Amino acid sequence: MNIFEFFDINNTLVNIPLGEGYAMSWVEAIGTVFGLLCIWFASKEKTINYLFGLINVSLFAVIFYQIQLYGILLLQVFFFAANLYGWYAWTKTDANGDTLSVRWMxxxxxxxxxxxxxxxIAIMTRYIDGFFTLLATLTVSVMNLFGAQLNMPTLQLDAFPFWDATMTVLSVVAQLLMTRKYVENWILWVIVNVISVGVYAAQGVYALSIEYVILLFIALNGTREWIQTANSPTSQSSQGDAL
Incomplete structure (x- = not known):
């Protein structure tokens, strides 16, 4: 198998007997594993989560490129940049040599x-189809500047505009809050994962629905552990200094 075959979404690793059957590719399977590792290590407050996150969004960007979801592809660029910033923010030390502490906003x-x-969410719900069309057009235009020679995509109307908008906005907010080690990021991830489980199940994408059930339990564990850390006496003291 050469490198290009590995990244091909038609290069199936396993056929999952869910619904009408789901052929999971190598790139999706490995990207999913790195995504799960990213969230797990983030819940443990381990900086290495950002390395796994960078690999995850890169592999999923390859997937979205192949299935022509260019708007979501551009969001992966944001998540890539957010992972880089989070890695920097979690390791940066202040004048006292201290790094960011887990805290409440x-x-x-x-x-x-x-x-x-x-x-x-209200604005995106109203204009979500135009928003993702704009993102897709922008992505294709930029990629064509580098010789991609892509045709402008024709996107289908969003099946769940409100829930899709909610997942998108809260995912962006949660990612940003995680880079600053705010406990609230996990609460938002729990909400995003609950919605995702329902939406993907309703669309018949059961493999993704199961993946988000796993992510939900990791997010719940992250919420519990970060709340305990933020409420500890030493953390509350550092919060008072920071605020």
Whole structure:
């Protein structure tokens, strides 16, 4: 198997007997494993999660490129940049030689983030088809500048505009909050995973639905562990200094 065959989504690793059957490719399987490792090590507050995250979004970008989901492909570019920043933020030391500590977000920031998220979800729900068409067009245009020679895609109307918008916005917010070690990121990931399980099951993509069940349990564990860490006396002291 050469390198190009490995990245081909038609290079099946295993046929999963779910629904009408699901052929999982090598690149999807390995990308999924790295995604699970990323979330697991993040829940354990291990910086190596960002290495696994970079591999995960890179492999999924290859998948979305092949199935012509260019809008979601562009989101992977954001997640790639967020993983790089998170790696930097988690390892950067302050004047005292300390790194970021797990902490709760200040109440004013909570309210601001909640407001921005609600408004963003409402706007995206209303304009989600145009939004992803714009992202897809932008992605194709940029890739064609580098000689990709892609045709402009014709995207189908979103089957679940509100839930899709909610997953997209909350995923972006949760990723950003994780880079700053705010406990609230895990609460958002729990919400995203619950919605994802339902949406993918409704669409008949049972393999993805099962994957998000696993991610849900990891996110619940991350929530529990980070809350314990944030509420510990030493962490509360450092929070007071930071705030």
């Amino acid at each position: 200040p109440r004013t920031k909570q309210l601001l983030i909640a407001l921005v998220a609600i408004v963003s």
